Each structure stands twice: as structure tokens, then as C-alpha cells.
Amino acid sequence: MSNACAGSSADGILGLRVGGLFIILVTSLVGTLFPVIAKRVPFLRRRVPGSVFEFAKFFGSGVILATGFIHLLEPAADQLGGRSIRSAGGCIDDSWADFPYASAFCMSALFAAFVLQMVAFRLGSAKLAKMGKPQPDQPTQCFPARPSSLDSVVPTPRDTITGGDELELSRNPSLVADKAPLPGVTRPTMREHAFHDASEENPLLAQAIAIGTLEFGICFHSVIIGLTLAVTRSSEFRPLLVVIVFHQAFEGLGVGARLAFLDTKPGYEWIPWVGSLIYSICTPIGMAVGLGLEQGLAIAGESATLASGIMNSLSAGILLYTALVELMAHEFVFNRFYHTCGWGSFSFAIVSFAVGAGLMGLIGKWA
Known part of the structure; x- marks a missing residue:
């Protein structure tokens, strides 16, 4: 050997x-x-x-x-x-x-x-359909886009900001939601931005x-x-x-x-x-x-x-x-x-x- x-x-x-x-x-x-x-x-x-x-x-x-x-x-x-x-x-x-x-x-x-993941998507979507729940889709925009100017920014309520978020918002106004969110859509907060992941939308x-x-x-x-x-x-x-x-x-x-x-x-x-x-x-x-x-x-x-x-x-x-x-x-x-x-x-x-x-x-x- x-x-x-x-x-x-x-x-x-x-x-x-x-x-x-x-x-x-x-x-x-x-x-x-x-x-x-x-x-x-x-x-x-x-x-x-x-x-x-x-x-x-x-x-x-x-x-x-x-x-x-x-x-x-x-x-x-x-x-x-x-x-x-x-x-x-x-x-x-x-x-x-x-x-x-x-x-x-x-x-x-x-x-x-x-193949395994595609099968999982199909099975998960079929199960949600049987339960009468909408099928999750990739969000068109996970987080708010950068506004064109500071004038279009609506201040986030202070009770939704914790810790160092207030300072971070002042440095990066792009994290604040647009002034006119879509009806029925909850405006995301800075904290949600930091702890959100696109994979969470999957079945x-x-x-x-x-x-x-x-x-x-x-x-x-x-x-x-x-x-x-x-x-x-x-x-x-x-x-x-x-x-x-x-x-x-x-x-x-x-x-x-x-x-x-x-x-x-x-x-x-x-x-x-x-x-x-x-x-x-x-x-x-x-x-x-x-x-x-x-x-x-x-x-x-x-x-x-x-x-x-x-x-x-x-x-x-x-x-x-x-x-x-x-x-x-x-x-x-x-x-x-x-x-x-x-x-x-x-x-x-x-x-x-x-x-x-x-x-x-x-x-x-x-x-």
C-alpha cells in the first residue's frame, strides 16, 4: 500500500x-x-x-x-x-x-x-389553497424605497422606534415609509427592516x-x-x-x-x-x-x-x-x-x- x-x-x-x-x-x-x-x-x-x-x-x-x-x-x-x-x-x-x-x-x-424544493412549493401552495388562505407571493417591495426628497417622508410614530433606531433613521431616511402607503398595508418600521428576510414569505x-x-x-x-x-x-x-x-x-x-x-x-x-x-x-x-x-x-x-x-x-x-x-x-x-x-x-x-x-x-x- x-x-x-x-x-x-x-x-x-x-x-x-x-x-x-x-x-x-x-x-x-x-x-x-x-x-x-x-x-x-x-x-x-x-x-x-x-x-x-x-x-x-x-x-x-x-x-x-x-x-x-x-x-x-x-x-x-x-x-x-x-x-x-x-x-x-x-x-x-x-x-x-x-x-x-x-x-x-x-x-x-x-x-x-x-426538484425537492419545487415539489415543496407545490405541496405548500396546494395545502394553503385547501385551507382557503392566499398563496404567499414574493413582495413587490420588502422594505420602503428611498423617497425622492425629505418632504415626502412621514415621520414614524415615536412609539415604534426603539434603542438606536431613532439615530439610524435620522442618518438614513430611506428606512421611513412613503407618505401614501397602499390601502390595507401596514407601514413597516425600522425594526422590521432590520429583522426581515425575503425567505419568510415562502410556504x-x-x-x-x-x-x-x-x-x-x-x-x-x-x-x-x-x-x-x-x-x-x-x-x-x-x-x-x-x-x-x-x-x-x-x-x-x-x-x-x-x-x-x-x-x-x-x-x-x-x-x-x-x-x-x-x-x-x-x-x-x-x-x-x-x-x-x-x-x-x-x-x-x-x-x-x-x-x-x-x-x-x-x-x-x-x-x-x-x-x-x-x-x-x-x-x-x-x-x-x-x-x-x-x-x-x-x-x-x-x-x-x-x-x-x-x-x-x-x-x-x-x-
Whole structure:
């Protein structure tokens, strides 16, 4: 067996490995729960500036995009491609280099996620129709457009402004509703602007499917990360642990932001909290499994390499669909707020997204 198939031995520093398990658990919990708590706990909802929450949401969206391309698809292409075949010093059959299997698996998962969500939309809309409720539609304008002049602004009643909202309104009058809102439409407040998300307009079933597929793909990835970290050689463990701590925190922000805006009905408020917990324990579970394996396990053997490559490529397809459709297209391209709002609001969202993608992509240099 070549060195590439010999695997890594989880030798020494057992205490640090066990400690790393709990460090990653806490970090993942903090990253994932922050958006959920800020959105759903009234005490913090009134005190956390809307700009902080908006940054976390779009930063996390950028993280999900970078995770799909750099942390999943690229490693999958190496594991199922020419770099891992036996003739190149790897441990999988040379026939795996005859076709771009990683891209094919990724495309299949992306298409499956698309079909699954379309079916969910149809089922959710049909159920609402049977209940006699109007089918939710993409709002023509999620938030008030920038008025042409300050003369067209009607001051928002003072009792609807809390905390630092009054100062923010004075700096950004575009957050105040137009003088003549449509009949029957409740004028949105600054606080609603800060804690509103376009995905909340979707049927609950479609929201649940979208969150479920996202978390399913990320959990696959997290288990692999934990397993790999647990059997990494002692000389490489410390720097890799630091990188993965940041990796899990950033990724947790992306998952938590989606969970925070899940429009749960009475009796289902527990779903975002359980979703946060599931994500947070995936990497520690992978580490625990790795620590429980025998010393010198061939973790890089043929079966493990193929399994890891297939799982990574499938997860990449799920995350890329979520990032490109649910986050980029749904939040920006088809959200008319970003067609009419001020350049400051638009730039803030784009820069937050780019920072998340950039930092997560940079982490891919080491993990």
C-alpha cells in the first residue's frame, strides 16, 4: 500500500484532541445560536443593532458559497480525480480519472435539491389553497424605497422606534415609509427592516425543505472534518484545529442566519434551536468517532477516499444550490428592495457577503 493509502495515526496529545472536541462544540454553538437568539429573544432583539444582524446574515451567506466551491467541490475533485489514482501515487482505481465524477455528483445533488424544493412549493401552495388562505407571493417591495426628497417622508410614530433606531433613521431616511402607503398595508418600521428576510414569505414546508437540505449538506461536511481532524498527526493537529475553529464559527453563522428566519408556527418554535444543536454536534461526533478508531487506521484508504469524495461532491451541490438560488438570487436579484434602496444599504449587503466568502475562501488554504 502506498503512503497515500497508509492513513494517519492519531498519536499522542490525546488530551488536546479531546479538548479540541469541546472547543469546536462551543464555537459551533456560539456561531449558530447568535443569529437565532438575536432574532427570537425579545430582550436581545430590541438591543442588537439591525446592522449587526444584517452583517451576520450576509456574511454567513458568503461563507456558504465559499464552502461549496472551495471546501467541498475542490477537495472532491482531488479525491475522485487524477491526483488520487494509483498511477499518480494515490489509492483509487485509474478509471476514476476518465470522467469528472465530482462535478457529476455535484450537479446531481444540485438538481435533486432544485426538484425537492419545487415539489415543496407545490405541496405548500396546494395545502394553503385547501385551507382557503392566499398563496404567499414574493413582495413587490420588502422594505420602503428611498423617497425622492425629505418632504415626502412621514415621520414614524415615536412609539415604534426603539434603542438606536431613532439615530439610524435620522442618518438614513430611506428606512421611513412613503407618505401614501397602499390601502390595507401596514407601514413597516425600522425594526422590521432590520429583522426581515425575503425567505419568510415562502410556504413553511418550502422553508423547512430549504433549511433541511442546507443543513444536511453541511452536516455531511462537518462529520468528515471532525473525523479527519481526530486522526491528524500530532505535528499538524494544532494549526488545523485553529483553522477549523474559525471554519465552524463562520459556517455556523450561515446556518444560524437561515434557521433564525424560519417562519415557525405555534408549537414549532423549537425547530431553529434543535437545528443549531444538530449542526454544532456534527464535527464533535466525527472527532469522537475518529478518536475511537484504532491507531494507524487507513483513513486515506481507497474506500475512505471514495466515500469522502462522493459525500463532499454531493454536499457541494446542495450548498451551491442554496447559495446561488436561495441566498444570492432570492435575496438580491429578485428582491426589489435592492433595486430601489440607497447605495449604502446595497453596498453594505454586498460587502458583507464578499467578506464572508473571502474569509472562508482564505481558510481553504489551510483546511
